[in-house]
Amino acid sequence: MPAAIEEATNVLKTNNYKITKQRLAMLNYLVEEASKKYVEVTKLDAYMRESFPKMSHNTIYRNISEFEDLGIVEKQANGDHQSVKFQCDFKNEHHHHFICNNCGKVIELDDCPLSEEIVAQLPGCKISGHLFQIYGLCQECQNLTNN
């Protein structure tokens, strides 16, 4: 069993969630397909139901939601679609991403742009979070579209 999946199942166990075939199948897919890029939830749903025809939307969506609560998965609303990414480390380290518009690939950035000068522009505001993402085409996808 890959380390990432073992980590994830430990998180589940620790939080009194049971390890089921369906959850393992979803984790497998996420580790394979969504470790370095965001995958649309609808694609995950379609894939799971193709591979395991009896699996229900119910199971898929509820588990994704639980994975999110546990920090196993990161969810974001990009355009009209919800996408998820497997959280390789569960340390919840603060980081930002470049995201390829074509393939969804993610590149982590070193810096966080939330400087003190910016905070100073928001007197009286209680800041609870922020979002910083860069969009574009990764090198591979540029090559593809040039052909």
Next chain:
Amino acid sequence: MPAAIEEATNVLKTNNYKITKQRLAMLNYLVEEASKKYVEVTKLDAYMRESFPKMSHNTIYRNISEFEDLGIVEKQANGDHQSVKFQCDFKNEHHHHFICNNCGKVIELDDCPLSEEIVAQLPGCKISGHLFQIYGLCQECQNLTNN
């Protein structure tokens, strides 16, 4: 007629869109309610159909989409909801926002965090855009929730 609406109708005319009662009603609402904050499209839809019971979803959603194409409106996907904000100046000046999680109020920031150091971390990538938003509670909403 408020200047903002005149500006918007000019954009419409310039692009060969007709000025209809419905579009004016929507612009009015947007100028009133969505000039300094994001408003959920569903709220706009509900309000328009309450004020003008014969107005159809069709009209509302298509017009919002056209307004977006023309730069009259800014759309964003926040969580599960689509929200829109009226673009006060159509100059498409580059700026970022603090957005209040409670009332949707927007405060413009002076700085853009896309530095050269960050770009340098993405060799070979073609950057097409970026997003930087700070979330939290504005002063007014903090006071409300404390009561």
Next chain:
DNA sequence: TTCGGTGCAAAGGGTTTGCAACCTG
């Protein structure tokens, strides 16, 4: 054995579509 997890099927909510009638320019 127990209760959390699942499959099934149906409902729900937001958004889009097709088309005839309408109205702006």
Next chain:
DNA sequence: CAGGTTGCAAACCCTTTGCACCGAA
């Protein structure tokens, strides 16, 4: 008057819900 725009109603897609059965611990 013509073609863009609208209203109506239904379809659509994604997601959630209710409930009886199942199976991990």
